[in-house]
Amino acid sequence: MKNLNGYYGQWGGAFIPEVLHETFRQLKDFYDKARQDPAFWQEYADLMATYSCRPTPLTAADNLSRHFGGARIFIKREDLNHTGAHKANNVMGQGLLVKRMGKGRVIAETGAGQHGVATATMAAKFGFKCTIYMGEEDVMRQRPNVFWMEKLGAEVIPVTTGSKTLKDAINAAFRDWVTNMDNTHYCLGTACGPHPFPEMVAWFQSIIGLEAREQIERQFGKPPARVYACVGGGSNALGIFQGFLDLPAVELVGVEAGGEGLESGRHAARLASRDGSPGVAQGYKTMFLQDDDGQMRTTHSVAAGLDYVGVSPILTDLWEQGRVRFASATDSEVMAALELTMLNEGIIPALESSHAFVQAFKEAGDMSPDEAVIINMSGRGDKDIFTIANAFKDPSWQQFIINKGKEYEAER
């Protein structure tokens, strides 16, 4: 994933205000040097091994494999990263870069809060000041993550503009950056945005694919037939796909949020639906969900981390080339796949990751037992108990919350 001018086919670029030109020049400079310095990657790998449980295991999901009676199913366990998701890979890598740049403050956007918690964690470890921008709606929905960000020493600023969700948090973070670029690094959470972010984030996430390639060859004796990953911005998918891009026989499958169904219009499928079209926003060119005037539309998904209007320009290029196939999973399919995985494997994928499970489950039964599939489990679901219990509409959980609310009310 190396591209000098920041374009992948016709996608990508750096559509940035002039005031950030120098900041980006400096960032590109430090990033290019780090990328050429083997000691940097070694420092990164050591940090991830001692701080974040890397390499994460590749788990053979034998019960699920038997259940579907087809391909052998393996799960790449990014949920076992520190802070519970693949987000830590990117954040710790950018943290090391911030140290090299000599800046003392990091800012980040967050949707569901995973990237915010990961960034706050990194800032605490490295001694940076930290501000997290989060849509007001997301602050309301994801209080537990806001709680942890604040406890980790970050300032969380609710964003009240636009749709008050992820894309608005990104705009707000850029506005902070254009004011404070001298001492501040914007730790963008996914492989989107202006060059060099897509390439840089994909590079840090490539650690997933490097490990998975080695692990599947050791545990299964050969590469998998297919690799599945959910796609919001696209960083976990690019992370694992990069381990197999050089093997044309390995089919790479990205799964987007089908929300209430593609025909409902309430989804976030930029590539798997017919609703996406080329556009330029948030500093880069990709397929966006937008109207005929070029105004971004509101998106919907049960998984906040997939609920975004754009998608990594690197993935859009791989899609256009036919190298990555795109599918979508609806909210209700996601809940069913999550339940099945919990009951059969004792593993609790995040709602985002469960999208990848849906597509693998649809296909595994038609494949042969001498084929393997890998599902990238980008994050764990148990820490999102409020979101998941709510999505299951669990009555005893609801009663617990009501009782807890009464208790707090009585104490006031």
Next chain:
Amino acid sequence: MKLSDEIAQAAADKDILLMTHIVLGYPSFETNKEVIAQMVANGVDLIEMQIPFSEPMADGPVIIKANQDSLLDGTRLNDCLNFARQMTETHAIPFLFMTYYNILFKYGIESFCRRALETGIRGFIVPDLPPEEGADYLKYTRQYGLAPIQIFAPTSTPERMRFLAEAGGGFIYCVARRGVTGTQTTFDEEFNNYIAQCRASTDMPLAVGFGISNRDDVQSLVGKADIAVIGSETIRLVDRQGAAAVGPFIAGLR
């Protein structure tokens, strides 16, 4: 006449020119019309009309809200283009479009330029389109005689300024400080050095914007810049006191 020549000519009889800004469809096209009439009657020299966009990344809170409310009210690009035509037919001063690149990109850059020319628009300000990404934009604005106004920032190096000026037309929009639109700017020594650098980098007229909100601000630019840009302040004024307050405000700036 070329926009830059027209500006130079207008600047000959005045200490400093005034450019004002409105967000199309906010609070309504009716109000836009009244505000523009007041601006022109009170001597405004150029007006930038912002076509609202859902992701105005370079703008501050006042203009973000105006973009958002205009779109919520149902403003479509075609409404903006039709309104712009009415304005250019009614008033003799130059009008510009300010917007984000996706609006042009989605419409088709050449088609947008052709349509803007038919509409009587003289140039564009597109804050998220650096010249490196704007080959088609620069080609078609030239072809249709529209000014592709470029932006200088306090972080721009002298080499960068010369590069931007080379690509630009009409005038240079000098962002007075870091940050977004709509907060106060201080005109200190650092600012003076910056403006001197801008001046040394181009023969085009210089407009200074971001945080210019009163007579003192405008006066402090006399002799340094050719155009003072009033942005968020008139939106605030219309929000608080209505369109009728704009005339006296503008009249009091010079």
